[in-house]
Amino acid sequence: MTVEHWFWALVTAAVVIWYSTITIFVAIKGIGDIRDMLKKLTRLETEK
Amino acid sequence: MSHFSILDGSIVGLYLLATMLAGIMVRKYVGKVEHFLVAGREMNVFLGIASLAATEFGIVTCMYTAQNGYEMGFSGAVPGILMAAAMAFVGFTGFGVKPLRDSGVMTLPELYQKKFGPRVRWAAGVVIVLGGLLNMGVFLRTGGEFLVVVTGLDVHYLEITMTLLLILVAVYTILGGMLSVLITDFLQFIVMSLGLILVTVLILYHIGWAALVQAVQTHHGAGGFNPLVHPKMGWPYVVFNALLNLAVVLTWQTTIIRLLSAKDTKTGLKIYKGTAFFFVCRFLIPGIWGIAALTTLTPEVVGANTLYAMPKFLSTFVPMGLMGLLVAAMLAADMSTDSSYMLTWGSVIYNDIMAPFRKKAWPEKKGILWNRFIVAFIGIFLLFYGLWYPLKGDLWTYLGVTGTIYLSSMSVLLIACCYWKRANSWGAGAAILFGALIPVGFLVMQQVPATQPLAEKIGPYYSGIAAYIITALAMVIGSLLKPQRKGA
The missing domain is CATH 1.20.1730.10 (Sodium/glucose cotransporter)
Incomplete structure (x- = not known):
């Protein structure tokens, strides 16, 4: 294995691990973001 | 199957x-x-x-x-x-x-x-x-x-x-x-x-x-x-x-x-x-x-x-x-x-x-x-x-050209707008013009038989780099050419 082979092996491993982690993280935290956004828009609408 | x-x-x-x-x-x-x-x-x-x-x-x-x-x-x-x-x-x-x-x-x-x-x-x-x-x-x-x-x-x-x-x-x-x-x-x-x-x-x-x-x-x-x-x-x-x-x-x-x-x-x-x-x-x-x-x-x-x-x-x-x-x-x-x-x-x-x-x-x-x-x-x-309406011709060139028409001038305008006090409408106009002309010109050169060999020699990457550099130069030269208002 050359340096380039190792480089792409590491990048591929990082991609699989990072992407799996961020998907779970965003899936959980994103629901909270949606809830907060819609709550805020409702509040602004009723304050008018 | x-x-x-x-x-x-x-x-x-x-x-x-x-x-x-x-x-x-x-x-x-x-x-x-x-x-x-x-x-x-x-x-x-x-x-x-x-x-x-x-x-x-x-x-x-x-x-x-x-x-x-x-x-x-x-x-x-x-x-x-x-x-x-x-x-x-x-x-x-x-x-x-x-x-x-x-x-x-x-x-x-x-x-x-x-x-x-x-x-x-x-x-x-x-x-x-x-x-x-x-x-x-x-x-x-x-x-x-x-x-x-x-x-x-x-x-x-x-x-x-x-x-x-x-x-x-x-x-x-x-x-x-x-x-x-x-x-x-x-x-x-x-x-x-x-x-x-x-x-x-x-x-x-x-x-x-x-x-x-x-x-x-x-x-x-x-x-x-x-x-x-x-x-x-x-x-x-x-x-x-x-x-x-x-x-x-x-x-x-x-x-x-x-x-x-x-x-x-x-x-x-x-x-x-x-x-x-x-x-x-x-x-x-x-x-x-x-x-x-x-x-x-x-x-x-x-x-x-x-x-x-x-x-x-x-x-x-x-x-x-x-x-x-x-x-x-x-x-x-x-x-x-x-x-x-x-x-x-x-x-x-x-x-x-x-x-x-x-x-x-x-x-x-x-x-x-x-x-x-x-x-x-x-x-x-x-x-x-x-x-x-099925598109004819090379799709990659098409995507590259349409993208560069927009990206070269808009990025130069944004940077000049935010960080260069002397930037003005002449420079912006020139940047928009050259940002569109260079990629379109390259595409035309590729299609015209007489200029095809030159286009091939230049290639899409040099042409793309030139689009960004010339657009930036157009912004600088255009802005410097516009007379400054007194007190400005």
Whole structure:
């Protein structure tokens, strides 16, 4: 294995691990973001 | 024979129903134009990451990056690394985008008006919409072709299938604007990511890393791992892609609309930082799929057009059940891109191109109605231009030219607007003109027999680099030529 082979092996491993982690993280935290956004828009609408 | 079964069809149907319902449900929250275009600027970090990632990954992206993997090996994923670096740089420093978000504008040309005047705003709006819409015009057909190959769908149903899909996307985008886009993007990000990760893991498990590396070594040699020694790439490819990706991060309207929809500048920058590494995934994951096609398929099976190598490989490699998730993932990728692009280019038409017609502020209801009409009009344009009118000629050149027309001038304008006091409307006008002339001139040179050899000698990368340099020079020279007002 050359340096380039190792480089792409590491990048591929990082991609699989990072992407799996961020998907779970965003899936959980994103629901909270949606809830907060819609709550805020409702509040602004009723304050008018 | 494709592995697409009734079970897979049911998974896809369920996904489409869930997306449609979620998209339509949020329409009741749209009370103002600002809600429709930038979600009332209430978007937080994780929703922003999901939306940006989902928008910037469509089937057309998957097809070209997989083709890069097939034809250039791992070196084909280098633009993804460059884009991630550009996005991280901008996210950490706030270069260009911090003053943009701080200004409180809804579109890029709106910012330009503050520095260069209303004419430049209008001209910038026209360039953005022309470049963006022409670029987007090819998405629908390419997406349809992918689905036909992967699912084994009769090619005669391509137009009907993609038309129905576009109508579905248009309905929820017209009703809910950016709010529908964000909610559906969130769902689409999850479905898309599941599909992308599972198929990649399956490839790595069944075909194996060593076989993929061996295939790249055999077909491309050292150039398959290092773009600098690849005969078709070299440093001009790397420099051009570095400039192109920095320009995308700074000015591509569908990217910066996330920054402009964020609840504040800090949140916008966090979205950039959080999404940066996704762009490595965006290029490397389909790249690995393309390399897997290179490893397992014979050139006879692939045929003359290597664009179809990856879908041909997936059609027989992915098992039943997972095939449904893959198709749902790809539909998710395409729908999120289409909805966001329709809304984004529509926002520039309403906010900037139509600005001279709104001497007085319009009532919110009238503004929302006009925005809905514009999104519907873009949908109709896409249908006829992109789907029912097959494009002739080289698609990659087409995408590159339409993208560069917009990106070179808009990025130069943004940097000058934010960081150069002396920049003025003459410089901006010259930059817009040269930013369009150079890529179009190169395309014409490629078509005219007398200039073809010269165009080949120059190549697309030197021409692309020249577009950025000459556009920047045009901005400097034009600005310096304009007489300064006394006391200015």
